[in-house]
Amino acid sequence: MREHQLTVPVPEAWGEGIVRIEKDRPVELDVRLESVHEGILVSGTAETEYEGECSRCLREISQGVEVEFQELFAYPGDETSDFELQDDHVDLETLVRDAIVLSLPFQPVCQPDCPGLDPTTGVRLAESSGEVQDPIDPRWAALQKLTETAPASDAGLSREEN
Numbered sequence: 001m002r003e004h005q006l007t008v009p010v011p012e013a014w015g016e017g018i019v020r021i022e023k024d025r026p027v028e029l030d031v032r033l034e035s036v037h038e039g040i041l042v043s044g045t046a047e048t049e050y051e052g053e054c055s056r057c058l059r060e061i062s063q064g065v066e067v068e069f070q071e072l073f074a075y076p077g078d079e080t081s082d083f084e085l086q087d088d089h090v091d092l093e094t095l096v097r098d099a100i101v102l103s104l105p106f107q108p109v110c111q112p113d114c115p116g117l118d119p120t121t122g123v124r125l126a127e128s129s130g131e132v133q134d135p136i137d138p139r140w141a142a143l144q145k146l147t148e149t150a151p152a153s154d155a156g157l158s159r160e161e162n
């Protein structure tokens with residue numbers, strides 16, 4: 001049994017969704033190779049970072065991703081298997097790429113409760129200081145003017161009482 005820790009740059013961009021692993025982004029691999037009867041059993045973890053856009057507010061995001069993998073690399077022989085030893089080597093690229101790409105979120109978000117964009121103004125709701133102002137229905141706009149002037153008229157009343 002052998003254990004290896006490697007850091008390998010991604011040879012080409014992985015993933016075609018709204019987030020991806022960019023080319024040359026390092027992938028940290030923790031790999032364990034075990035000799036078994038049929039070949040070499042490879043297991044380990046891969047850790048890297050994906051980047052892209054929040055699916056709700058389109059903000060740039062990047063986030064860590066860690067996956068586990070395990071696969072038997074069979075000795076070349078009569079039986080065809082998905083993974084085979086080649087000249088005493090295991091080629092982990094397909095295995096690691098598939099594990100990482102499958103773990104990428106379909107609808108990535110910058111934060112779990114990202115409120116997205118205001119459907120009317122297109123402004124990022126998370127950035128409008130928490131106070132979401134409802135657009136005023138024009139039919140009620142005149143009433144709002146009344147409430148704005150109300151304190152002034154109260155003062156006027158109290159003066160009259162005095």
Ligand SMILES: [Zn+2]
Pocket residue numbers: 054055056057058059109110111114115116
């Ligand atoms: Zn967002």
